[in-house]
Amino acid sequence: MTNPHPVTVEVVRNAVVAYADEMANVLAKSAYNMMIYEVRDYCCGLLDANAQMISQNRGGLPIFLADLGPAVEDGIQRYGLDGFVPGDVMIMNHGGVCGQHLNNVVVYAPCFHDGKIAGFAATRAHWVDIGGVRQGFGSSATTDIFGEGLQLRSLKIYEAGKRNETLWQILKDNIRFPEASLGDLRAQVAACSIGIRRYGELLSRYGRQTVEDCVAVVWDQAEAAARRVVEQIPDGEYVAESFLDNDGRNLDQRLRVKVKVTVSGARMTVDFSEMQKQVISPLNSGKSGGIAAARVAFKAVTSPGLDVNEGCFRPLDVILPEGTMLSAQPPAALGLWSIALPTVIDTILKALAPAIPTRIPAAHKGDMGGCSFFGFRPDGSRFLLMNIFGGGWGGRPDEDGESASVSICQGDVRNTPVELQEIKYPFIIEEHGLRPDSGGAGRYRGGLGVVLTYRCLQKCRANINLERLTEPPWGLHGGQAGAINVAIITHADGEQRSVRKETEIDLGPGDRVSFFTAGGGGYGDPKLRRKEDLQTDLAEGFVTREGLADYNESTGAQV
Numbered sequence: 001m002t003n004p005h006p007v008t009v010e011v012v013r014n015a016v017v018a019y020a021d022e023m024a025n026v027l028a029k030s031a032y033n034m035m036i037y038e039v040r041d042y043c044c045g046l047l048d049a050n051a052q053m054i055s056q057n058r059g060g061l062p063i064f065l066a067d068l069g070p071a072v073e074d075g076i077q078r079y080g081l082d083g084f085v086p087g088d089v090m091i092m093n094h095g096g097v098c099g100q101h102l103n104n105v106v107v108y109a110p111c112f113h114d115g116k117i118a119g120f121a122a123t124r125a126h127w128v129d130i131g132g133v134r135q136g137f138g139s140s141a142t143t144d145i146f147g148e149g150l151q152l153r154s155l156k157i158y159e160a161g162k163r164n165e166t167l168w169q170i171l172k173d174n175i176r177f178p179e180a181s182l183g184d185l186r187a188q189v190a191a192c193s194i195g196i197r198r199y200g201e202l203l204s205r206y207g208r209q210t211v212e213d214c215v216a217v218v219w220d221q222a223e224a225a226a227r228r229v230v231e232q233i234p235d236g237e238y239v240a241e242s243f244l245d246n247d248g249r250n251l252d253q254r255l256r257v258k259v260k261v262t263v264s265g266a267r268m269t270v271d272f273s274e275m276q277k278q279v280i281s282p283l284n285s286g287k288s289g290g291i292a293a294a295r296v297a298f299k300a301v302t303s304p305g306l307d308v309n310e311g312c313f314r315p316l317d318v319i320l321p322e323g324t325m326l327s328a329q330p331p332a333a334l335g336l337w338s339i340a341l342p343t344v345i346d347t348i349l350k351a352l353a354p355a356i357p358t359r360i361p362a363a364h365k366g367d368m369g370g371c372s373f374f375g376f377r378p379d380g381s382r383f384l385l386m387n388i389f390g391g392g393w394g395g396r397p398d399e400d401g402e403s404a405s406v407s408i409c410q411g412d413v414r415n416t417p418v419e420l421q422e423i424k425y426p427f428i429i430e431e432h433g434l435r436p437d438s439g440g441a442g443r444y445r446g447g448l449g450v451v452l453t454y455r456c457l458q459k460c461r462a463n464i465n466l467e468r469l470t471e472p473p474w475g476l477h478g479g480q481a482g483a484i485n486v487a488i489i490t491h492a493d494g495e496q497r498s499v500r501k502e503t504e505i506d507l508g509p510g511d512r513v514s515f516f517t518a519g520g521g522g523y524g525d526p527k528l529r530r531k532e533d534l535q536t537d538l539a540e541g542f543v544t545r546e547g548l549a550d551y552n553e554s555t556g557a558q559v
Contacts, residue, residue, distance in 0.1 A: 226303050
């Protein structure tokens, strides 16, 4: 390795991220389903010839942090680097390798320079359907991966630029929405094509050795930045425990989330040895789930402002035994693979709170917040409405938590606009607003959840799968817990019932489904909250007169 010029390093550093961002723009503008072009449930990146992450797009899902590598590495092991030619495009979602629900499909393609592979361009995107018995989010019906759809393990959907028509036909005939899914596949291929082109231009401009030397410097700098933060954390072992409500099938049995974080010098180890064992429901992930949770927490603490690359995670070790709900063994169902991760990340941060109290917030809403409605229109065509929604984040050491924000696992993804949902699907959204009094009281208040009500215009079914209905987002340092998640179905005849986790709920015209999402926990003693902040909360409707009692009655009376 040579020592590249610092200016060249900066050009390469910014160029490879710009290429990943351009891939993301191509994908979003070309995709067919709203989970991609509106919600932005995807990631794009460049990897080297060893399947290590060179760059990833800004705004990609945090739970996809630098996890495209295992998918690409599997293809390298299968074909060898000599087994790829220009124009090859791979498709991959195998549960045993990727460890995620099968809807998260990876498409990647090799980049050649001077006749040799210099890297790969890759995307992961959430397809609206991948076959199997599941539809949309939230189904707890499956008990193994084989019921959840097609598994595709490092298959060439294009060979030397020619489409594999047999594989294409298999996909088309086994997916409920082939136009959308195959359209998304074409969009992913287009995104990979632009990544290959741009990275090839960079290699031609500076030469492969110079570019790779620059990437190595960028990785080393990211590693050094993370190490400097870890070195400031007192050495020791930090343990925390929390619980998930249930696995979606046995609704009366909580699932334990226990982590041990060890800090020693410039290294941090996240140990999941005492994590809940894998479950019979789809609330499992492969090892990618546990690694993703550890990486999200680690990066949030050490380098939240740095672009994602392989170097960011070098100071992190993850101990993850086989057979936990974060490292489930095949053929475990993985359809709800991400449900546990927000609580796992919160628990890692909770463990670190005594060591770095000025950097750790209270718990946030703690679920992935989504809904699925599906059925047939009068003309016989299928529809599937999927949407995500936000909630409250925990109060922080120096300010209130954010309101109506998606989980820490979802990063910059967005909810689907109300107008688009009403145009495309047989529903009226009667309310979408902040949920008063949902943020935990504290010197710094937890952020507010939201209230979201759907009114059905025709017969359909729904999956509802909410977490943190019994385990509220906790406060820190005297702050109170936030409000729990609640879902209520109000039938057209006025009958109401609450729902925790149910699959394929029958709904009819005039039925309403209301979601009341969790608020964030409070930070610090509520009695220390400033009177001016309480007055603002009251004036803005964030807190009601009754809610002021959570601070203290005398202060409430003054306000």
